[in-house]
Amino acid sequence: MKAAAAILLSAVLFVGSAPAHAADKLPARLDDATFWNMVSMFSEPDGHFRYENLLSNETSYQMVIPSLIKVAPPDGVYIGVGPEQNFTYIAALRPNVAFIVDIRRQNMLEHLMYKAVFEFSENRADFVSQLFSRKPMSAMGDSATAQELFKSYESRECDRVLLMQTLQRVFDRLGRSHGFPLTVEDKGTIEHILETFCLAGPQIDYGFVNAPSNLTAPSYVDLMTATDARGQNWSYLATEEKFNRVREMQLRNLIVPLTGDFAGPKTLRAIGTYLKHYKATVAAFYVSNVEQYLDKKSTAFHDNVAALPSMPASTLVRFTPPESTQLEPIRIFLAKKGSLFHLLNGKE
DSSP: OHHHHHHHHHHHHHHSSSOTTOTTSOOSSOOHHHHHHHHHHHOOOOOOOSSOOSSOOOSOTTTTHHHHHHHSOTTOEEEEOSSTHHHHHHHHHOOSEEEEEESOHHHHHHHHHHHHHHHHOSSHHHHHHHHHTOOOSSOOOTTOOHHHHHHTTTTOOOOHHHHHHHHHHHHIIIIIITOOOOOHHHHHHHHHHHHHHHHHGGGOBTTSSSSOTTOOOOBHHHHHHOOOTTSOOOOTTSSHHHHHHHHHHHHTTOEEEEEOOTTSSSHHHHHHHHHHHTTOOEEEEEEETGGGGTGGGHHHHHHHHHTSOOOTTOEEEEEETTTEEEEEEHHHHHHHTSTHHHHHTTOO
């Protein structure tokens, strides 16, 4: 396992701008070849999840942000899972680099779609317009709230001309500008995602495609206009400043989406090896409720987390359905030796 990780790291550094001996500081920017090499070589084969979660169904993930920013090491590394909720955590934590790990290749491709839209959108209004293929009813100023922003689109229908224009811009940005070799199937997946966002609009929720019929899930608007317990909106679309923090990281190729199993043999280990090379540590690892699906593989997940470089303040962010997000220091999780699996199965 260590030998395989070393080979992966050598391949990444070989095409990158940083020499292999410069193990002192994470790059401030990843060139396109390094970024794609990481996406390709750190990833595992496409896995399966029962639902097509194109957006989060969690209403509580902002609640822990005030506490998280107090304990998570500044300028650290962020690891997360799933779609857009990661941008809100990234905007709040301001990590040096972020890795998004999800068992579904579709999620990796959705993040590449987001990356392109972030890059060619100059502000939040432009971003929302491109993402949902809708033209705003009126111009939005930089000081607009998230509520005001989305209200400008609420009566608009899917504009298929704009959809096709945006889709072509995404393909041009990823293929021509960055040189990422997307397959025909990859492009079909991205087209499906953008078309779904167009058809559903900002009111899209987790259950729009194939989630359980008994699920009551928040819409995209609900997620972007939610607040913490004190009424502060931390969403990445709450302000231009938050949006631009994420956009700047996208422009620098510092949000790296990967296909990987939390209990798999390669992805988390490859991230750990890469971070150790630069003497970097994980500030926060947003695991959502993935642990409940690991079943007997929880020990492998525990070992993968142990392989990530951390410090006493490094924190797991865990979602417990139906509406609870909690923090746990990684050191406490490791000391339990993966006991969450036993708790979920009624054992101590």
